[in-house]
Amino acid sequence: MVALALDIGEVRIGIAASDRSGRVAMPVKVLPAAEVLSLARSFRAIVEDYEPDVLVCGRPQTLSGEDGPQAQRVMDAARSIAKALDVPLEFTDERLSSQEAKRILRAEGLSERKMRGKVDMVAASLFLQAWLDAQKGNDDSA
Numbered sequence: 049m050v051a052l053a054l055d056i057g058e059v060r061i062g063i064a065a066s067d068r069s070g071r072v073a074m075p076v077k078v079l080p081a082a083e084v085l086s087l088a089r090s091f092r093a094i095v096e097d098y099e100p101d102v103l104v105c106g107r108p109q110t111l112s113g114e115d116g117p118q119a120q121r122v123m124d125a126a127r128s129i130a131k132a133l134d135v136p137l138e139f140t141d142e143r144l145s146s147q148e149a150k151r152i153l154r155a156e157g158l159s160e161r162k163m164r165g166k167v168d169m170v171a172a173s174l175f176l177q178a179w180l181d182a183q184k185g186n187d188d189s190a
Contacts (some may be wrong), residue, residue, distance in 0.1 A: 049068075049101045050067075053106070055142065060165075064172035073173040075173040082091050108146060
């Protein structure tokens with residue numbers, strides 16, 4: 049099972065994907081939001097390369113677990129993309145994924161300027177990995 053994850057922002061969308069076994073998440077790319085939302089060739093090429101079985105999108109929530117101010121916009125965009133790709137859609141908690149991504153990139157020695165284009169795809173891979181781990185846990189209990 050291949051999962052494709054999207055960290056949907058207003059300007060950029062971070063993309064991550066799982067391996068074919070559905071065990072490991074990897075950052076893929078960051079694209080301008082307009083390219084993903086319009087299903088531009090750059091995004092379609094990624095979809096064709098990975099052939100996802102499911103789309104996993106981060107759901108912006110507050111620290112208390114409520115939907116954040118961006119949640120409805122993100123969820124509407126995710127539903128539109130999933131419908132156009134004809135793949136099932138799952139939402140997952142993305143709280144603190146961007147902060148954790150910045151911490152990881154800083155530890156690798158990247159400056160704020162150099163990490164700007166990478167944070168979104170690393171954040172997507174972090175919440176995708178958490179989602180994959182949760183799926184594996186659900187499979188073990190079945």
